[in-house]
Amino acid sequence: MKNGGGRTSRIRRRKLFRSSESRGVNESYKPEFIELKKWLKDRKFEDTNLIPACFPGTGRGLMSKTALREGQTVISLPASCLLTTDTVIRSYLGAYIAKWQPPPSPLLALCTFLVSEKHAGDRSSWKPYLEVLPKAYTCPVCLEPEVVDLLPSPLKAKAWEQRSHVWEFFSSSRGFFSSLQPLFSEAVESIFSYCALRWAWCTVNTRAVYMKRPPRLCLSPEPDTCALAPYLDLLNHSPDVQVKAAFNEETRCYEIRTAARCGRHKEVFICYGPHDNHRLLLEYGFVSIRNPHACVYVSKDMLVKYLLSTDKQMNKKISILEDHDFIENLTFGWDGPSWRLLTALKLLCLEAEELFLA
């Protein structure tokens, strides 16, 4: 048909739409990526099959230059490119960390290094990496309070918890920041401000890869598991892909292997975990449209409102659920109610005599 309303043209349009959905615009010509590639090369990173690109659905990410086979290593980043607590302790901050009591946490060490290097600007040997990091984030801690209040519960409560957690992280670190004054000509309060620390916290939270480091006496005993991996951290999340990601002790590289084939000029994804959209927004500041883990939360208030308003055993039933940690994370997913929700509903629907037998 010539008017474009027929079946063939509908199929063609659908195909075109699908391919344009994943088609990225090459960004490797941008000065910040040219500098980053040079910096990585100096640290023995061998150019990969990937190039930075901007995608209509997911924003900035990495695109395959060639088709990728199943099991192929897509990126292999030498240890010298990774930013870990080892990097921080070996730096000018090491002596100050070693002196400070109680010892700073691994997270505080990483965040302090990021803020300090960002402040150093052109003098920082990490400048090419810092230049490609986002200037701002969209995690709830960065949103206006009025926007946080529009989030659905229980995400709203978790978002407020995140804001107090980051504020507390900042307040409790002020003493340590003061101890760094000899390193700077400006007042540390203006360098290690709340906004600067929040930016560093979001950088680590949204971009770090998992890499377990042995405990160190100069750091607090919290798990030391975060490493910043320049360039590799441009990979976006898809709930549908499977990859193998780990530090290879033999090659001394952090490696990512595909578990399935990937076409040429397609966005290459990794999976950040089987997260629902609440968790993705909270931890990474985005939601995934076709998320198989998406779910709707059913709150205690909703259960009480629709099930129990006339039930004389209501308080007892609710307290049983609370005692057994069954009042939170009750969800409906694509397949219907979760096992937790069904279990809670079964208990809430028991007759009085059944409840005493239970």
Ligand SMILES: C[S@@+](CC[C@H](N)C(=O)[O-])C[C@H]1O[C@@H](n2cnc3c(N)ncnc32)[C@H](O)[C@@H]1O
């Ligand atoms: C590890 S970084 C990935 C690279 C990032 N897009 C960038 O430009 O630097 C993680 C961040 O990328 C974004 N992101 C990751 N996967 C996404 C997706 N499927 N859709 C939209 N944004 C995504 C989120 O902002 C997330 O916090």
